[in-house]
Amino acid sequence: MELVIPAPANITTRDRLILAARDLFWSAGYESTTLAEIVKKAEVNSGSLYYFFKTKEELLLAVLDWYMENLFPQLIEPIIAHISDPIERVFALLDGYRKALIATGCTYGCPIGNLTLELGDSLPRAREKLAKNFEGWRQWVHKFLDEAGPRLPKNLDRNEVATFVLTVMEGGVMQSRAQQSLEPFDAGVRQLRTYFYLLTGERPAPVQ
Amino acid sequence: MELVIPAPANITTRDRLILAARDLFWSAGYESTTLAEIVKKAEVNSGSLYYFFKTKEELLLAVLDWYMENLFPQLIEPIIAHISDPIERVFALLDGYRKALIATGCTYGCPIGNLTLELGDSLPRAREKLAKNFEGWRQWVHKFLDEAGPRLPKNLDRNEVATFVLTVMEGGVMQSRAQQSLEPFDAGVRQLRTYFYLLTGERPAPVQ
Amino acid sequence: MELVIPAPANITTRDRLILAARDLFWSAGYESTTLAEIVKKAEVNSGSLYYFFKTKEELLLAVLDWYMENLFPQLIEPIIAHISDPIERVFALLDGYRKALIATGCTYGCPIGNLTLELGDSLPRAREKLAKNFEGWRQWVHKFLDEAGPRLPKNLDRNEVATFVLTVMEGGVMQSRAQQSLEPFDAGVRQLRTYFYLLTGERPAPVQ
Amino acid sequence: MELVIPAPANITTRDRLILAARDLFWSAGYESTTLAEIVKKAEVNSGSLYYFFKTKEELLLAVLDWYMENLFPQLIEPIIAHISDPIERVFALLDGYRKALIATGCTYGCPIGNLTLELGDSLPRAREKLAKNFEGWRQWVHKFLDEAGPRLPKNLDRNEVATFVLTVMEGGVMQSRAQQSLEPFDAGVRQLRTYFYLLTGERPAPVQ
DNA sequence: TATGAATGAGTCTTCATTCAT
DNA sequence: CATGAATGAAGACTCATTCAT
Numbered sequence A, B, C, D: 001m002e003l004v005i006p007a008p009a010n011i012t013t014r015d016r017l018i019l020a021a022r023d024l025f026w027s028a029g030y031e032s033t034t035l036a037e038i039v040k041k042a043e044v045n046s047g048s049l050y051y052f053f054k055t056k057e058e059l060l061l062a063v064l065d066w067y068m069e070n071l072f073p074q075l076i077e078p079i080i081a082h083i084s085d086p087i088e089r090v091f092a093l094l095d096g097y098r099k100a101l102i103a104t105g106c107t108y109g110c111p112i113g114n115l116t117l118e119l120g121d122s123l124p125r126a127r128e129k130l131a132k133n134f135e136g137w138r139q140w141v142h143k144f145l146d147e148a149g150p151r152l153p154k155n156l157d158r159n160e161v162a163t164f165v166l167t168v169m170e171g172g173v174m175q176s177r178a179q180q181s182l183e184p185f186d187a188g189v190r191q192l193r194t195y196f197y198l199l200t201g202e203r204p205a206p207v208q
Numbered sequence E: 001t002a003t004g005a006a007t008g009a010g011t012c013t014t015c016a017t018t019c020a021t
Numbered sequence F: 001c002a003t004g005a006a007t008g009a010a011g012a013c014t015c016a017t018t019c020a021t
Helices: A013-028 A035-042 A046-052 A056-082 A086-103 A111-119 A124-147 A158-179 A183-200 B013-028 B035-042 B046-052 B056-082 B086-103 B111-119 B124-147 B158-179 B183-200 C013-028 C035-042 C046-052 C056-082 C086-103 C111-119 C124-147 C158-179 C183-200 D013-028 D035-042 D046-052 D056-082 D086-103 D111-119 D124-147 D158-179 D183-200
Strands: none
Touching: A013 A035, A013 A046, A013 A056, A013 A111, A035 A046, A056 A086, A056 A111, A056 A124, A086 A124, A086 A158, A086 A183, A111 A124, A111 A158, A111 B111, A111 B158, A124 A158, A124 B158, A158 A183, A158 B111, A158 B124, A158 B158, A158 B183, A183 B158, A183 B183, B013 B035, B013 B046, B013 B056, B013 B111, B035 B046, B035 B056, B056 B086, B056 B111, B056 B124, B086 B124, B086 B158, B086 B183, B111 B124, B111 B158, B124 B158, B158 B183, C013 C035, C013 C046, C013 C056, C013 C111, C035 C046, C056 C086, C056 C111, C056 C124, C086 C124, C086 C158, C086 C183, C111 C124, C111 C158, C111 D111, C111 D158, C124 C158, C124 D158, C158 C183, C158 D111, C158 D124, C158 D158, C158 D183, C183 D158, C183 D183, D013 D035, D013 D046, D013 D056, D013 D111, D035 D046, D035 D056, D056 D086, D056 D111, D056 D124, D086 D124, D086 D158, D086 D183, D111 D124, D111 D158, D124 D158, D158 D183
């Protein structure tokens, strides 16, 4: 799955902590994850966490930085490398989330979305970084849509559509998680495809 | 004569607990809310909670039941009463969420969505009720779409579109919360409207 | 020793905590005393402390209240009951501290003085109560000096002398503790007696 | 030409640690001061402290040595240089403490007295050095009183009076700190002056 | 039903100290 | 002499839950 990279051989203690926290925050949420679990998973001594991160919140911030830094190399770059049609690149992003749902039996979701809803505004610095993560995604989708050029209506607000794509992604993952079924996610993607067909007039094949 | 029952002054202890828990779970999440806070807000004695609810989870389940029971009287009925155009009824639901975002300065979100992402599958019975809540919403949207009859393409899967509407609602609220701005939510709704225009052909599509 | 009363038979949990904290704060200081030690000594479960006192500081405040409430019944009243000469009542107070020094091998000191120097202004609410404790002592010494009437010079500032008596008490205890010897304390008391002889002209016997 | 050595710009690491610890132990106490704070204030690397001092206690002992070594050059010598009347030299010492109270807004106190009461007998080697510090002070006061020669009664125990002076100093500082007011300290000094007037008969006693 | 005291495992965090380089 | 990462026991405090009355 795109979201997890196997830990390299001699990774630093700090990075081991970030990766362990990333996985646990993703699967159990921020509040439910204890520092004890993190240091155990990272195979780090309990006090060492404090050496690198002043608080649990600072560790979360580092995790959110990790997501920002790894969006391109882990998710965007492979898509650019393998898919040339810009609109299909957008749907490839969605498909990445679909694969994550499958791999986890529809129990996990988007780490950014999860944390956004769990934390609300209780950790303002985290909220800012979550917004920046969304912004990073949005910019890439926007870029892909720009690359579609005249295939999309001239006066279509590409940035707004990019936001819409993220909306469909997040709302779909949420419902699939609630229902533990791929259906709601797939339904959302199919409707989004239909929308794109109507916008581009490129019928018929629903899947290229 | 008692034509008007005063707003529940002597609401039962059990209900006071449910309403207090509902509000706190909504604003702070399930984990972050302590039973001490709930009993304080409910003005109930600490030990009494356990007479009504065996565990914190049972209280959560009761809250989720409350949401299910109140979907129609609190949200659906007023919309049906005031709006006749079925498609506008759908957008009225979305507008209800918009109003909630405004009222809370974009800090809170959909209580069902929040809990879905916070809890994941850690509380399976809660997850089931969350799915049923989504199902309740979906059925009403589905009903409204059915009422639109031939205005929508014959072979359009109305249930799938209903899911899509919820998707847009949840994904939009999430991004607006992350960015603390109405823009992402409004962007999603505008795109959804465009989609409906294209489907119904009722107005010149706003895009070329 | 006057400062310790044996715990009554069915004393409340709250009081057991206060008395245990009082003794430990006295012997080891505030910072060095752990809540674990307090609950162990009080034979109370660890979480119960929190039920009665929100923080360690609140417990300290309750201890300081205890000292204020018990100054009269534990220390002043017995002196008034047994000694009629008002000036000797003043020296009886000093002698109480002397006995405490003996009983503890000159290792402990005045609990109020200890906490005053240990805490400084780090716990402002505690500092206020410490000042009030000193004030309570000062008022009783003042009262005794007033009762001495014309034996002391008419224009002698009795309140200032009362402060001076406390000064001698505290400064003497401190040096005896540092030297682990009664000598400094006794030296201070003897000089104070000489001062009173010079003020009253009541010679010769240095100890009545 | 280097007639004036600039104030120690390149002070040794060891001394930087001692001075930093001295200040922090004085203002926050021994227990409350962390080694992390000390090395930060001293601008020394965390691990380096242990090259010079095996434990926190050893650092404290070095600080107490510093106080002993600096009593004469920092406090006694300037007084001897500027004041010739031996009894006024005694009161000049007291006035030095008064100035410290003013400079710190009555929040700090005598570093030796503070540590004496905070530590009790928990660190026996420190207690010994504290006693020696008191002894150093006492000897200087004793010397000044000896210099007063026949102005004081022949059979007055000069060493005991010296102890008494320290007693007044420490007891006064303590109460001024508790009350955050110079009054208690000043009251003690005024009474001590009255005592000296009565002993020397050099001026009409201010009290009738 | 209601009360409020009691329970104890668990949370995040702190900190003196060690150690390889 | 200097560095900075590592250690692990212990600290104050939290909280869902229980229970006698």
